[in-house]
Each structure stands twice: as structure tokens, then as C-alpha cells.
Amino acid sequence: MSLLEINxxxxxxxxxxxxxxxxxxxxxxxxxxxxxxxxxGKSMTAYCVNQLLPRGSRTKGDVQFNGHNMxxxxxxxxxxxxxxxxGMVFQxxxxxxxxxxxxxxxxxxxxxxxxxxxKPEALKIxxxxxxxxxxxxxxxxxxxxxxxxxxxxxxxxVIAMAIALRPKLLIADEPTxxxxxxxxxxxxxxxxxxxxxxxxxxxxxxxxxxxxxDVADHIVIMRKGEVVEQGATAHIFKHMQHPYTKAxxxxxxxxxxxxAQPLDTPILxxxxxxxxxxxxxxxxxxxxxxxxxxxxVSFTLNKGESLxxxxxxxxxxSTLTRAILGLEGIQGGSISINGVEVKAGHTVPRTxxxxxxxVFQDPYGSFNPRHKVxxxxxxxxxxxxxxxxxxxxxxxISEALTAVGMHADDADKYxxxxxxxxxxxxxxxxxxxxxxxxxxxxxAVSALDVSIRAQILDLLAELSDKLGLSYLFISHDLSVVRAxxxxxxxxxxxxxxxxxxxxxxxxxxxHTYTRALxxxxxxxxxxxx
Amino acid sequence: MLIFTLKRLLSLGxxxxxxxxxxxxxxxxxxxxxxxLMLGINxxxxxxDALRTQMGLDQxxxxxxxxxxxxxxxxxxxxxxxxxxxxxxxxQGRVWVSLPLALYALLLSTAIAFPIGIIAAAKRGSWADWxxxxxxxxxxxxxxxxxxxxxxxxxxxxxGLFSAGGFPGWDDPLAALKALTLPAFVLxxxxxxxxxxxxxxxxxxxxxxxxxxxxxxxGRTARGAMxxxxxxxxxxPVLTIIGLQFSFLLAGAIIIEKIxxxxxxxxxIFTAITQRDLIVVESVVMLLVFAVILVTFLVDITYAxxxxxxxRRA
Numbered sequence: 001m002s003l004l005e006i007n008x009x010x011x012x013x014x015x016x017x018x019x020x021x022x023x024x025x026x027x028x029x030x031x032x033x034x035x036x037x038x039x040x041g042k043s044m045t046a047y048c049v050n051q052l053l054p055r056g057s058r059t060k061g062d063v064q065f066n067g068h069n070m071x072x073x074x075x076x077x078x079x080x081x082x083x084x085x086x087g088m089v090f091q092x093x094x095x096x097x098x099x100x101x102x103x104x105x106x107x108x109x110x111x112x113x114x115x116x117x118x119k120p121e122a123l124k125i126x127x128x129x130x131x132x133x134x135x136x137x138x139x140x141x142x143x144x145x146x147x148x149x150x151x152x153x154x155x156x157x158v159i160a161m162a163i164a165l166r167p168k169l170l171i172a173d174e175p176t177x178x179x180x181x182x183x184x185x186x187x188x189x190x191x192x193x194x195x196x197x198x199x200x201x202x203x204x205x206x207x208x209x210x211x212x213x214d215v216a217d218h219i220v221i222m223r224k225g226e227v228v229e230q231g232a233t234a235h236i237f238k239h240m241q242h243p244y245t246k247a248x249x250x251x252x253x254x255x256x257x258x259x260a261q262p263l264d265t266p267i268l269x270x271x272x273x274x275x276x277x278x279x280x281x282x283x284x285x286x287x288x289x290x291x292x293x294x295x296x297v298s299f300t301l302n303k304g305e306s307l308x309x310x311x312x313x314x315x316x317x318s319t320l321t322r323a324i325l326g327l328e329g330i331q332g333g334s335i336s337i338n339g340v341e342v343k344a345g346h347t348v349p350r351t352x353x354x355x356x357x358x359v360f361q362d363p364y365g366s367f368n369p370r371h372k373v374x375x376x377x378x379x380x381x382x383x384x385x386x387x388x389x390x391x392x393x394x395x396x397i398s399e400a401l402t403a404v405g406m407h408a409d410d411a412d413k414y415x416x417x418x419x420x421x422x423x424x425x426x427x428x429x430x431x432x433x434x435x436x437x438x439x440x441x442x443x444a445v446s447a448l449d450v451s452i453r454a455q456i457l458d459l460l461a462e463l464s465d466k467l468g469l470s471y472l473f474i475s476h477d478l479s480v481v482r483a484x485x486x487x488x489x490x491x492x493x494x495x496x497x498x499x500x501x502x503x504x505x506x507x508x509x510x511h512t513y514t515r516a517l518x519x520x521x522x523x524x525x526x527x528x529x
Numbered sequence: 530m531l532i533f534t535l536k537r538l539l540s541l542g543x544x545x546x547x548x549x550x551x552x553x554x555x556x557x558x559x560x561x562x563x564x565x566l567m568l569g570i571n572x573x574x575x576x577x578d579a580l581r582t583q584m585g586l587d588q589x590x591x592x593x594x595x596x597x598x599x600x601x602x603x604x605x606x607x608x609x610x611x612x613x614x615x616x617x618x619x620x621q622g623r624v625w626v627s628l629p630l631a632l633y634a635l636l637l638s639t640a641i642a643f644p645i646g647i648i649a650a651a652k653r654g655s656w657a658d659w660x661x662x663x664x665x666x667x668x669x670x671x672x673x674x675x676x677x678x679x680x681x682x683x684x685x686x687x688x689g690l691f692s693a694g695g696f697p698g699w700d701d702p703l704a705a706l707k708a709l710t711l712p713a714f715v716l717x718x719x720x721x722x723x724x725x726x727x728x729x730x731x732x733x734x735x736x737x738x739x740x741x742x743x744x745x746x747x748g749r750t751a752r753g754a755m756x757x758x759x760x761x762x763x764x765x766p767v768l769t770i771i772g773l774q775f776s777f778l779l780a781g782a783i784i785i786e787k788i789x790x791x792x793x794x795x796x797x798i799f800t801a802i803t804q805r806d807l808i809v810v811e812s813v814v815m816l817l818v819f820a821v822i823l824v825t826f827l828v829d830i831t832y833a834x835x836x837x838x839x840x841r842r843a
Binding site for chain 2 (some may be wrong): 050065075079080081082083087088092095096097098099100101110113114145147158161162170267270505
């Protein structure tokens, strides 16, 4: 008998059927990973275990945990079990902690709710648990507040809360999705260590095969509320049966075909670029303190080339993008676009901006929900002196939409009528409409499911072949950068630490930081061999 | 936190100076010679000049500002043009009606708003929520002078539970409180309705935050999570509204003061304006500005107490 055994679990919320006959199990001291794309019901399966389901949920079937059927327990009993027998770690460490309470109070709370110890003892347990998850007392006293910690540190606090009472089962819902690769590797190591030390069962929910493949003993693949395939990790990797599993594996390491050869004419030249941010004054009359977000960055991007820029959050890659796009002025160095130079103290002017367009990460947040697609897509026209009107305008909109694989009729719809992948296509259509030579893709595929991501990468490759576009591809995801770029730059603390042909950098990285990044990044290809 | 408080105190001081300068010069710009106004059009020029010297009006602007401002600091508000008595005396009697009335109304307003706002948020979509939302809508919509008259005619005249108006003074504190109860309630009702709605929506926002789910996953009951995690986080917008309401209650109760025959600041300032008693207007406005700035300061300090993230900014 396993620690957790789910049999024939069905879940409906309102009229929607979310789960159909889900069965899986987690053994003590083992890690079961549930993999699926958004809408596969993987998170809802987890919430069925500790019964933290949204209102109006109906469940059927059998969720046996430690001798109880969780589906029939009453709320008071469930409250006693949550936190004590079942711990939970969430996706968003930035918001999962109460901002107005100290980390000590929040970890001790787990102990106090269950009356497991007196207050001083609970604080002692909190201290020990925080030490265990790698937050030593010297830097992380109990009196720290969440806003004083980084994302990875906050996730450690969340884990400490979940394991303070040494539960039998830990549920981790996308615990590293919001974190940088090196932090991600550390958190996964921590979870693995805790599972071994405490003999816990871990139900690990993720969309990323690469992340879990290293650590999971057992893999469950879900799609549309159903389990399509499951088995021991090594077995799944060698003998996967279901076409969806195969498609998922293929999409995760998808490499689009690219034919276009970059030319030798530079379109974008950045020389010793410096971007300073002013910080709040420390004293009334002292100098205004500054933070140098980009420090002497130089590079050239040629016509038809796809250049990658990788780095962890806070390395300055977004600041660099904003300067190139002319959203902010520069404090040192210069930016040349098609040979026209913009010097320090200036902002990239409008006339140059029409050569560049940008696609952002969030396909949900980067559109005004009250405008129709036609208006959204034609927005960049304001950069032109004589924007097209009437039928020319309509034709331009239709052309841009068909170029990205959408229908010309979609122009009359609103953005909420489209899925995430379709929205990102529309975002690319918006970038294409004024026929720019350079498109900056700022984490443009990071929020997409792997199968959609593969389609968008194909689309980008096709467009660059057809239109001779140049890309500046910014991402924290190394496998994507490897798939779509000719050259890559690695950025750390505002500086480019390494630059070179993509394959060369991935095969033989020179800088220690690049090596650390590559070592931390999960790579499916290595695992498949 | 100490540095935060000191910075806020500095900004309080600067705001007061700026406000006093603004008030002084606005009143100065208003045409008309106060001395002439006091003595009437038949007074001789000599008498007017003598009075001007006595009032210090013959001195330069800056000197007069300094005289007025330093007088304020020592509690000397000048002498009323109309009644020829020190303004400080007039104000003193009034403040002890208006301030308790405002505090009383604020107390009632929060005492009504907090529980019903919390219940409405906790039982969102239930009949209790509908009742609170409907009731508060009505509370905001009803004009308070009409409601005041209704209360007087029912509770005071028909059942004799309260007096219909007037204020007996603080010699008998219980009688004084009783006299303030009906006006305070009438003042509190619309404020409570607004506050309850703010409380409800702020709590609903907080309830959908991720850390509420974390609390449930730790084993908190729905109610425990609400008490220990949601309330404090939901307080910021509520505190803002409470601060605004106090300022309004202190000076904006003219109609209610009139209906209940209460000798408060509102009715005094109203009379002073109609009589062109500018020195009274000037002083009372300054006093109210001081009260509002002080309340803002207190609200700021409370923000920082509630939310540690605000302590670093100032």
C-alpha cells in the first residue's frame, strides 16, 4: 500500500469536467512527478489530495492517504491534517508569503496551529527548520520580512513552512517555475535531500520535463484531465508508448529548421553602453546614489542574424532592451541602428524605432482587452509619418495576421477570444506590421506550453527565412536559445561575460559563470542518451 | 521605524508652515480694511488709524505674518472683529463639542463598518452579503439632514429617548454624551456605509491572494486564515478612508450641528464667514488644517506599523 494512492479520481467544477479517472500513487521516500501542459488538470489533482479546491467542486473516486479517504473527511479533520501530515509548496514564492509577518512567525505558525509546541519551542523549531532549508541564522534571523528576501530565499521559507512538522507527504506545485536556472537547481536539490532525510513522499507538479527528469522516481504524464502514460522514470524515457508523450518529448527539445544565412552588414551596433538608475537619496545633501544596470556592453547584430542574450533575473538584460528600444535614455556609450548613431544623454528617436519592434513575455498582459485585434495589430503605425488609411490599412492588417498563421477575419475579434499561443502570434503580427528589420523577443516564448512554444519557434524561423528578419532573442531558457540563435551572449551583473557562436558556447563554455548556468540547466538530450 | 517617524514629523512641520503661509496670504488678498469694517463707515480716519496700529495692521506683511504665526504657537489667535473677544476663547468652547462629536461618530462608524464589512466579505454572495450591500447603498444615498429629522421626530419627540437638540456642557459627562449620541449616529451612518464597502472589497482582494492559500495549506481554518492573515493586509485602504472621514467629520458637520443646535466649530465658521469676521475664519481654518495634517501623520505612522514594506520609504 502506497503512502498516497489515487484511484479513479473525477473532478467537476460547475459544469466543467476537469479530471476523468485519474489514478496515480506516491510512495514514502519517493518522488512522483506529474507532467502536463496548462489545462491538463495536474494542479487540480494535487489540490484534490489536501482538498483545497475552488468553490463548487465535486469529486468522485478514491484518494487514499495514510489510511484515510481524503474525499470524505470533514473540514476540521482536513484542517488538522493539512500542514501536519501534508505540506504544500507553491509556484509563486513572491506572493505565497504574508508580506506583513516575519518569516519566523510564519514558519512557527505551522507548529502553533497544530498545537505541537509552545510558542518559544515553536520559534526554536522554526529556527532549526530554516537552518535545514539553507537559511542560516546569521543572515536570516527570524525577524526578517519576506520583502527582504530574494525569490529563491522566499521559496526556501515556503518549503520550511511546509516541512516544519515533518509531514509524510509534500506536494510541490511548480516549485521552481518562477525561479532562475541556478536557483531552480538548488531548490530541486533541496527538495530531493529533504525527501531522503525525512522519508517523505513528494508529489511534484511541473510542466517542464527537463526539471523533473533528474529527480523523479516515477513520472505521470497528463493531458486534458487524463493520465496518458505513467511509469518509472528510466522506463518512460526508454520505452514511451503514447503518441502524446512522444510529442511532448519532441516539443521540449524542438529545434526549428533555419535556412537563412546572416549577412555581414550590421543592423544594430551597441558600443560601451551604460545605463544608470538613480536610487533614493540616503541623506539630504549627499550625492544621489546610482545603480549601474548595464556596464559597458558592446555587441553587433547583423542583418538576418538571430542573436541570443541569456542571463538570470537582475542581470540587466531587460534594461538593455529598453535602452535599445528607445524607452529610456542612455548614460554612456552609443547605439547605432542602420548606421545612425545615438549618443549618451539621448534616447533612440522615433525615426529609428520603426526599424525595430518588440514581443514581450506575457501574452495576456501585453494587450489592451478593450480593443479589437485590428486596432491592437495596427498600433505601431503611429511610428510612421503617413500611416496607411482605409483599404491599405485593412490589407496590411490582414497580411500581418495571415503571415503569423491567423485568419484575416480575426481582426474583428477581441483578445480574450484567443488562447495564449494565438495571442503570442498576434503579438508577432503587431511587430511585423510596419515591416521592421529587427524584432526583439523579450522572453517571448517563456510563458507558453512546450507544444505551443515549438510552433512559435517554427513560425519565427519561417519568418526570418522569408523576410530576412534579425532577432535579438532574450531568454533565461537556455534550451530555447540554443534552438533558435546563431550567436549567443551571456550577461551577468550588467556585463557580457562571454560571447560566441551558439553551438561553440554550449559545447565548450569558457567563462565559469556560463559553465555554472549550463550545469544548472536541465537538458533532456543528456538524459535521453 | 524611528527614522521613518522623524521624516514624517519633518514633513508635518513643513506642511504646517506652507499651510499657514497660504491661509495668511489668501486672507490678506481679500479686499477691505478690517479696522474700517470693525468701526463702521462713520468712524474718523484717526480712530481707524489708531485701531490699525493697535491691531498691528500698519506693519509690513512679513512682520504681520510673524506676529500672527507666533501668536498661534502661543495659543493667541487674535481678537474677533465682531465680538471683540479673543478667538481662542471662542474656539475653546466649540472645540470641545466638535472634537468629541467627530471622535464619537468615527467610533460608531468603525464599530458598525468593521463587523458588517467582514461578514459580507466572508460570506460573499450569501443573503448576509446582499443585505450589507443593499443596506450600505441606502446608507450612502439617504441625505443626512433628512435622516437627522427622522431620528429626532421618532426617537426624541415620539419616544423621548433623547433630547431633540442642544448641548448641556461637560459638567455632566453622561448627559453630554447622551446629547451627542443622536447627532453622532446620524453623522456616522453614511461614513459607516462607505467604510463597510471599502472593508469588504479590500478583504475580498486580500482573500484571493496566494498567501491565503498558503495559510490554508498550513492547516488554518477559513476563519483562522481571515483573522490571522487577511485582516491586517486589508487595512491599508480602510485606514486611508478613516483618515479622510475624520477630517470631514471635524469640520463638515455644519448641517447636523444646526439641526441639533450644537455649538460646534462648523456653525461658528459659518457665522464668521457671513459676518466677514476674517480673523476667526483664518484661525479656525488654520486649526482645522492642523487637525487634518496631524491625522494624516497618524495615518502614515499606522500604515508603517501595519505594513513593514512601507517603513523603508519615507
